[in-house]
Amino acid sequence: MLLRIKDSAKTVAVGGILSAVAIVLSYLESLIPPLAFLPVGAKLGLSNISLLFSAQTFGFPVTLAICIIKSGFVFLVRGASAGFISLCGGLIATIIMVLLSKIADKKDISVIGISVVAAVGHNFGQYIAASVLAGSNLFIAYAPALIIYGVIFGIITGIIAKVIIPKIKPLVK
């Protein structure tokens, strides 16, 4: 019993740290100036590293909590529409990450593969949210760009996650 309480306290504490990391990463990312060759609104998705770590270490509830806290921050700082769009993208990415993390070993998929699928899912989630807000089907014309940038940025964040996760996992487990 004592052990279980200790474990849950640890989960809450680490979950809180991961939420803070996700918020800081998404803020740092917004400081990177827009690059000319990238389409508008394309972002690296560095905060997905935090979600990836949580999905692999704690599973669905903690990852969902981080996703909601991060979107809550976006809601406070950038307004209701940005918060809603962030939440929809995050929810889809969270579900993909948790499901793929469960089968990753069996199916021979690494963190990079999970990151790529999650990034593409994240992009589509955001465009679905924007379509709902706009009351109009938006994402068909931009679907190729959503996939390609999801793949590129997913590989980049996946590589970062692959380097970082094994280093911090022993600290929290």
Add this chain to the structure above:
Amino acid sequence: MKRKDFVIIAVLILAALVLLSINKTRKEAVFCEILEYGEIVRTYDLSALSDDEIIVVNDVEILISRNGCQVNQSDCPDKICINSGKISRVGEFIYCAPNGVLVRLSGESEADAVAY
């Protein structure tokens, strides 16, 4: 990277290329629709436009010309709508989420019968 990672990436890029080749066939836009919170507030027939027009919908200043549309000014925080630049093909859009304004290009108008 494991083998399945490459399979995933290859499948996604293939899907993108297929969608891209479908999109290539998109024509120059004929109609421009401006929506505010999902309601069509203006429709323009671009081919019939003689002069450039500038209209303001919910604090978003939109330039409409024969060869496309762009947002000139907006009071939103992230300026994604302004940075979207000019759109000219069917299916392209500019969306300003904070102001709920959507500029959409289409081949035919949903509000064809309505004259503005």
